Amino acid sequence: MNATAIGLPLEGITVVDLTRVLAGPMCTQTLGDLGARVIKVEQPEVGDDSRAIGPFVDGTSAYFMSVNRNKESIALHLKADADRQIFESLLAKADVLVENYRPGTMEKLGYGWDELHARFPKLIFVSISGFGQTGPYREKPAYDMVVQAMSGMMSVTGSADSGPCRVGVSIGDLGAGLYAVIGTQSALLRRARTGQGERVDVSMLDCQMALLENPVARLSATGSVPGPIGSRHPSMAPFDVYAAQDGWFVIAVGSDVLxxxxxxxxxxxxxxxDPRFTTNAERCKHQAELKVLLEECLVLQPRAHWLRIFSDHGVPTGEYHSVAEAVAHPQIAARGMMASVQAPGGAELRVASNPLMAGLGADSVVRRNPPALDGDRERILRDFVDAA
Incomplete structure (x- = not known):
């Protein structure tokens, strides 16, 4: 895709962003990366909750900066009449509204789906919440940890000795944010056919269940409850992290031929x-013994030796990396998967880029730095209120 020559896919789409912290901002940042104009509506004086979450770069939250590029900011108090008029002027020209309040909050503000659809029939209304707009848990608050625990995600993470273990990133928030992007784009495609907006209801818990592809299927197929098994695969062996002479690396063998x-x-x-290892089914039964035997050989040579031999002969393998090693890897650089954003004071922060833009280079992804709170008020008022 040549973004410069043909434009970004969501150019011309305007998104009003009522989200904060992570799930919603991840959704709207992705829409912004893909070319949408994203107007972030924040609470006056304090803004998005994540602005107060460290670590900080030149007084600005790195957390906030990592998921709020390609957005503009305006501060509005949605219970104040003058600010409500501005907000409604935004909605009148917007294509999408994204919010991640607790269900019922938008209705209390007078901006529920029924009210907005009657006034702005083409507007797509995307709601991201812990448990969705229906069901007995709909009004309960949720964070990433809550839905990881409730979904069973934590129960299959870690090892038998670790106890309940959270996935190392906020997969509950990130999964919901990315499913919300898919829902938004699907609604835009449908609106192109029908002329009507629709409600997109994204539940963090639903998204965690959707990501539990293998554990849910295994439970249904075998009747046994999946548990934590460390780094290995439940259905393939050898498929794990192994120790070489100077560090760890992975081997992923998915067939008897391999x-x-x-x-x-x-x-x-x-x-x-060896009869214990001639078939994948037998190797899975005896994976612990197999790992011991493999590592007795693997520890005799450094990791680079095995990586070279296995790669040259088509055996799937890869280095084990720290985050610092990963961000410095030449493959990551070649794909343009690191980008730089600037705090309002000018300090630079390296952040992950957008995999949908891979190969275009970081300059194609970051068109706007994360905004200062209310930093784009004049431009937004000029484009959405004064021009009305």
Whole structure:
């Protein structure tokens, strides 16, 4: 995709962003990356809650900066008549409204789906909440940790010795934000056919359940409750993290043919003929013994030795990286997956780019730095209120 030559896919789409913290801002940042004009409506004086979450760069939250590029900011008090008029002027020209308040909040403000659809029939109304707009838990508050725990995500993360373990990133928020992007784009496509906006109801808990593809299917197929198994795969072996002489790396063998090739490269022909390991099903039953035998060989050479041999012969493998090593990797650089944003004071922060824009370079992704609170008021009023 050549963004300069053909334009970004969501150019011409205007999004009013009533979101804060992570799930909603991830959704609207992605829409902004893809070309939408995103107007972030924030609470006067304090703004998005994440503006107060550290660490800070030149007085600005790195958390906030990581999910709020390509947006403009205006501060509005939605219970004040003058600010409500401005907000409604935004909605009159917007294509999408995204909010992540607790269900019922928008109705109390007078901006529920029924009211807004009657006034702005083409407006797409995207709601992201912990449990969705229906069901017995709809009004309960939720954070990422809550839905990770309730969905069973934590129960299959970590090891048998670790106890309940949260996924290392806020997958509850991020999953909901990305599903909300899909829902928004689907609603835009449908509106192109029908001329009507629609309600998109995204539940963080629903999204966690959708991401539990293998555990849910395994429970249904076997009747046994999946539990934490560390880094290995429940249905394939060897498929795990292994120790070489100087550090960890991964081997991911998904077939009997690949296993025989692996044994040949390790010069372990007896392993391939061992009845415990001749089929994937048997290897899964005896994965602990297999790991011990493999590592007895792997620790004799440094990681780079095995990575080179396995890669040259088509055995899926990869380095184990810290975050610092990952962001410095040449493949990440080649794909343009690191970008820079600036705080209002000028300090720079390196952040993850957008994988949908991979190959275009960081300059194509960051068109606007994360906004200062109310920093775009004059422009927004000129475009949406004065021009009305």
């Amino acid at each position: 296993f025989k090739k692996l044994c040949g490269l390790l010069e372990l022909p007896d392993l391939a003929a």
